[in-house]
Amino acid sequence: MDCGNSVRWGAVRKGVMLSAEGLGVLLDAERWLFRELDLAVPAGSCLALVGPNGAGKSTLLRCLYGTQDATEGTLRVDGQKPDERSAPFRRSVSVLMDDSALFDEYTPRQHFEMLGVEEPEHGLPEVPARGLSAGQRRRLLLLGAFTREHRVLLLDEPERAVDAAGREWLAGLINDTKGRGSTVVLASHFSPLVDAVADYVVELVP
Numbered sequence: 574m575d576c577g578n579s580v581r582w583g584a585v586r587k588g589v590m591l592s593a594e595g596l597g598v599l600l601d602a603e604r605w606l607f608r609e610l611d612l613a614v615p616a617g618s619c620l621a622l623v624g625p626n627g628a629g630k631s632t633l634l635r636c637l638y639g640t641q642d643a644t645e646g647t648l649r650v651d652g653q654k655p656d657e658r659s660a661p662f663r664r665s666v667s668v669l670m671d672d673s674a675l676f677d678e679y680t681p682r683q684h685f686e687m688l689g690v691e692e693p694e695h696g697l698p699e700v701p702a703r704g705l706s707a708g709q710r711r712r713l714l715l716l717g718a719f720t721r722e723h724r725v726l727l728l729d730e731p732e733r734a735v736d737a738a739g740r741e742w743l744a745g746l747i748n749d750t751k752g753r754g755s756t757v758v759l760a761s762h763f764s765p766l767v768d769a770v771a772d773y774v775v776e777l778v779p
């Protein structure tokens with residue numbers, strides 16, 4: 574992956590699953606959250622976004638999922654312009670964002686049925702989601718994101734509310750999906766997770 578102004582752009586670069594060219598998001602009339610950001614992330618690898626609160630990690634993830642427009646620059650995710658309303662895009666990209674939510678009335682099994690995926694081993698109680706602890710809810714959200722078919726996985730602070738054992742489990746899930754050829758972009762404040770899974774790190778600075 575390249576980050577900075579050294580990327581040379583061709584029409585198609587073999588193996589690149591996610592790319593940005595000259596990406597910028599204007600924060601207000603005078604300040605750029607980030608600008609001139611170039612990325613080229615190969616299939617089967619993980620890019621970690623790090624930086625302090627307010628640096629723009631979630632904003633960049635929203636741009637990658639198409640829920641926020643960048644002010645300037647171009648993005649391609651699995652060859653597509655990010656657009657969460659596009660069925661082919663949603664087939665390729667799975668997400669856990671900071672506003673991802675469960676259906677409170679649905680049990681874990683019903684969540685997997687709704688996603689149309691086989692229920693994975695999870696050890697969660699078969700109760701409506703509103704009866705799960707914060708960490709159990711987070712695990713269910715994570716399992717939903719990982720279990721959905723994807724070529725690209727976007728994760729915003731997946732470590733939140735997850736205990737020490739769960740963080741190891743999470744690192745294993747990320748490395749497994751990378752091993753199957755998926756590309757992961759992860760925003761995280763937890764450096765042991767970044768160290769365990771990231772092939773590339775971009776630090777955003779406010």
Ligand SMILES: Nc1ncnc2c1ncn2[C@@H]1O[C@H](COP(=O)(O)OP(=O)(O)OP(=O)(O)O)[C@@H](O)[C@H]1O
Binds near residue numbers: 625628630632633760
């Ligand atoms: N909906 C919004 N409207 C206006 N400004 C926003 C909005 N969402 C975020 N911002 C601003 O954009 C900047 C970056 O926020 P962002 O959530 O991307 O940072 P972050 O790096 O993910 O932070 P954290 O580590 O706290 O999650 C902040 O200054 C924030 O106030």
